[in-house]
Amino acid sequence: MLAFVLIAIVKVLVVFTAMLLIVAYMTLMERKVLGHMQVRFGPNRTGPFGLLQPIADGIKLFFKEDIIVPHANRLIYILAPSVMVITALVSFAVIPFGDSVTILGHKVDMVVADVNVGLLYLMAISSLGVYGLVMGGWASNNKYSLLGAIRSSAQMISYELSLGLSIIGVLMITGSLSTVKIVGAQSQVWFVVYQPLGFLIFLISAVAECSRTPFDLTECENELVAGYQTEYSSMKFALYYLAEYAHILVISSLAVTLFFGGWQGPFLPPLVWFLIKVFIFIFFFIWIRATFPRFRYDQLMKFGWKVLFPLSLLNIMITGIVMSVIG
Amino acid sequence: MMITDYLPIFIFLVVAVGFALVTIFLSSIIGKRKITPQKMIPYECGMDPIGQARKPFSVKFYIIAMLFIIFDIEAVFLYPWAVIFKELKIFGLVEMAIFIAILLVGFVYVWKKGALEWE
């Protein structure tokens, strides 16, 4: 029991630190990739290739003035970014990032927690992030914040629906909600082969869930300044950003776990395979940001409800019929 | 065994909460404070704000929220069904098709009534 707790603590600390590091360097990666796509260099002054840039940014944000506007609802205003960042980080707990290994005679699973309702847990926790957003937007008592918060919460709950429905095909094939079992079931064929439509719906909904371009209505600068985070500054602002990138990391890991065989792959160690696949997804997120213009809000809602939602139901029915026919 | 499965998640949660609180606390003591009246008004691109932001907003959003609840319950209902789908076989498929069809009636109604239109 003691060994189990110790292993758990060590795993949590390692995963947590790794996540923070990856998130920090995702910002650099985004700026670099975007820069090169727009024929610029991106940050290149702080350290070699700008590698120290995220650390410099972090330190800078710590020393920024922490403004709490007097018209805000103080408690909720402070709580909101924490809610968002906590839910985004904690939802990673059920993502398996490697095969189990034996260290000093203890079998260690390369997942923080292998619970039997893993996927349900992930969907439940990550959907709680909307609260942080609404709380922040409302507590700021600023018109831009409120509008941004309402808009983006409506967007997120709309796309959460098709996100939740798109993975049901995978569940039907594996018959389990455990993420470890889902990865195990893909040792022969990746589920993207069985679930092409499901994957497509998942991908689109995932981009919308993370409020990334072309679905970044949350913070369309020309209309809403910065959406729900208009009034935030210093580290609270940084926490919102952290949460956003952590969310991208979680969603990318989820896509890899559900559709691309998780950590499995030939020759290279599992952890490396996992990271390669995740970073391909992160690159993809940045790539579409550089490529697409923003949706209009009515198009966004229409697309979510009138196209993605019926399609995801169709996907479930097709999967069911095919599985019944094949047996 | 069931409860201990969740112990790592609990530890993770404690670490994350600790991280968030420490960050907010540190930044509030490290960052310098220089309060000016202009900083303390709601940010509206330099305009003087008129009234509060606690205003009623479009009823459309409420409709979306209600629709979300209805169809999210459907999704939640689909999860356990999907897990035991292989055992239910064709029976489960037919039952779920009926269930989805009933909800689709509501969906078509909502669609045709224009609740999903944004002008």
Add this chain to the structure above:
Amino acid sequence: MNLVIPEINWSAIGPELTLSITAMVLLLLSVVASPTARRAIPYLSLLGIAFALLLCISLWGKSAYAFNRMVVLDNYALFFKIIFLITTALTVLMSIRYLKEQGYEHGEYYVLILFAAVGMMFMASAADLIIVFLGLETFSLAIYVLAGFFRAQPKSIESSLKYFLLGAFSTGFLLYGIALIYGATGTTNLKGIYEFVSKAPALTDPLLLIGMGLLIVGFGFKVASVPFHMWTPDVYEGAPTSITAFMSVGPKAAGFAAFLRVFLYALSPLQTDWIWILWVLAVLTMTLGNVVAIAQKNIKRMLAYSSIAHAGYILVAMVAADELGTASVLYYMLAYAFMNLGAFGVIILFGRKGEENVNISDYSGMAAKYPLLAAVMAIFMFSLAGIPPTAGFVGKFYIFSAAVKAGYIGLAIIGVLNSALSVYFYLRITVMMYMRSPEKEFAKLEPSPAMVIALIIAVFGTLQIGITPSHYLNLAKQSILALM
């Protein structure tokens, strides 16, 4: 993992299924079909009701449990289902012209009425407290919306909101009662509760008694018994008249259907504990309903108080709780459906947009201009007052004789006195119609064929049940065997 798929017996819920499917198809039609095709919606809903009625008649005499003993099929349920179907059909017939006149010709109206009927039918066939609750919610939600269907009229909205707030509150009581009973007995199944209660020594568990009390509150609200009647007059007055008609019969019958099944079957071993509560409720309900009805100037409010009083009479029959008492509840409910719906039908016909004619004084001199309509109204008023040879008289006769037979002579006397009191305000309408001169010009009445049919059915029902009562009482007696 071993999976047991519960047995599925579609025929046990056949009428409910029929109505649900009809309602869903009509809901789609109401948005997809062309405006001319939408006019067929009321007639299609009648078709569905007729089909469900046929199904009920063909199922008569069968008895079965279905869906893990959640739902029961027996004559008792079928008798009530037939009452609901008749109520729904008459309401639809009376609504067609009324909605058109008022400018609210929407298909959703009929869809909601059908869904309300489905909820009521589930309440009648519930073999589990969960299904009682589900049925109650299904019809309540539909009726909350229907009460506010004339959404440009503040009174209609007020009625809807009042009904919703108080209804939600009372549903909370019912649910809490169910939870406490579940806590005390470990089951929500009526049969399970019966077995538990009959084994346990009396009066041990306060949890069970409190739960029972809360159930009485919940059901008492739906059947509008004093002191849970406060909503009735305002809601009845503000709602569209056709919905008032529906509301005054359907939910009341559904409430009593579940009330009887839960108390006379599942909780029957505790009879000594609840019977005195119902005794008090019955006396209060009858007396308050009748006394306050005298003072009313608006006919819809008057009928609201009269419907409270009628709930009191039915409670008297419930207190008697023997074979005749229970059968007379069913008989009275059937009679009440015809006479009350008929009375509201006349009110709908007599009013028009902008000139509702809902004051009692509006009826003065009506007989001179519309002798036939006045005669029809007089029949319903006689029946509501309990004057032979109408159904209302026989129903009251059965109820009071059941009370006497069961030894509640005091209760029967109070009931008869109340009934005498009620003659005053029912006959006042008749007197107005026949013996006063008109206060104003009457506009020309153009009854729609549907309304004529509805009134003919209501008059025929009121008289037929009153003239050959033994046939219907026998049917009622056949029905209650399941409870005994």
